[in-house]
Amino acid sequence: MSRAAVSAEVRAAVERVRARVADAADAAGRRAEDVLLIGVSKTHPPALIQQVVDAGVADLGENRVQELVAKVDEVVDARWHLIGRLQRNKVKDVVGRRLLVHGVDRTSLARSLSNRAVEREVVQRILIQVNVGDDPDKGGCHLRDVRDLVAYARDLPNLAVEGLMTIPPMPPAGQDALAHARPHFAALREARDELLPDFPEVVHLSMGMSADLEAAVAEGATMVRVGTALFGPRGSGPWRKDVA
Secondary structure, eight states: OOOOOOOHHHHHHHHHHHHHHHHHHHHTTOOGGGSEEEEEOTTOOHHHHHHHHHTTOOEEEESOHHHHHHHHTTSOSOEEEEOSOOOGGGGGGTTTSOOEEEEEOSHHHHHHHHHHHHHHTOOEEEEEEBOTTOOTTSOOBOGGGHHHHHHHHHTSTTEEEEEEEOOOOOOOTTSOHHHHHHHHHHHHHHHHHHHTTTOTTOOEEEOOOTTTHHHHHHTTOSEEEEOHHHHOSOOSSOOOGGGO
16 A cells, blocks of 8 residues: 655654653653553544554554454554444454454453454453443443452453553543543552452553543553544544545
8 A cells, every 4th residue: 555654744743642641751750661652543544544653653543343444454554452342243353353452341241252262263452441430421340340350351261351441531611631530540540559469460551542641641551542632633423445
């Protein structure tokens, strides 16, 4: 496929986000290289996504399985993450693609991923999604159920539980996004820290987006998921090859 040169606008956007991560890490006494930047590319066309990859953001996150599958062969040199809620009937389209599934929030989904991974003779990497704010509009297990779900999933064959993920509730109108999000990120870090003695492989914290990544990095995020600050406003719907 042909690859356009990286535009000055895209390069500047990547540099701005990298600088935000670096500044937040420095303020927290951390190393910027310990925070993986994931570009949330949902609704955006492969031509733009390729420029972001070529500018140095090789990890990409998609919310919808169908859109991810459509883009995988359109963007080169990328590593993919499924960050949206995964339905069990879509598991067959995910396992075997060498991607990290961020949103495992129930035993039935963990079991389906394991069964398919066994069939395909692969190891499926996952994060456990936690609804730290007990928000009815968000996916994720309750904080009190994290240990049980981690223990269940890590004992299933061909699953590798690598960490936890969360999306905090939206801040009330007029409230600072960083101040609102930080206690939720702290709660996820505390949950991870409580797990580490028994589950030392559960190290990652996937948390923080364009509006609140500084709070996430301050609380120990190892992965931040950034869309708008890298790609600009979202499109009106999922990208489709047949209408591109």
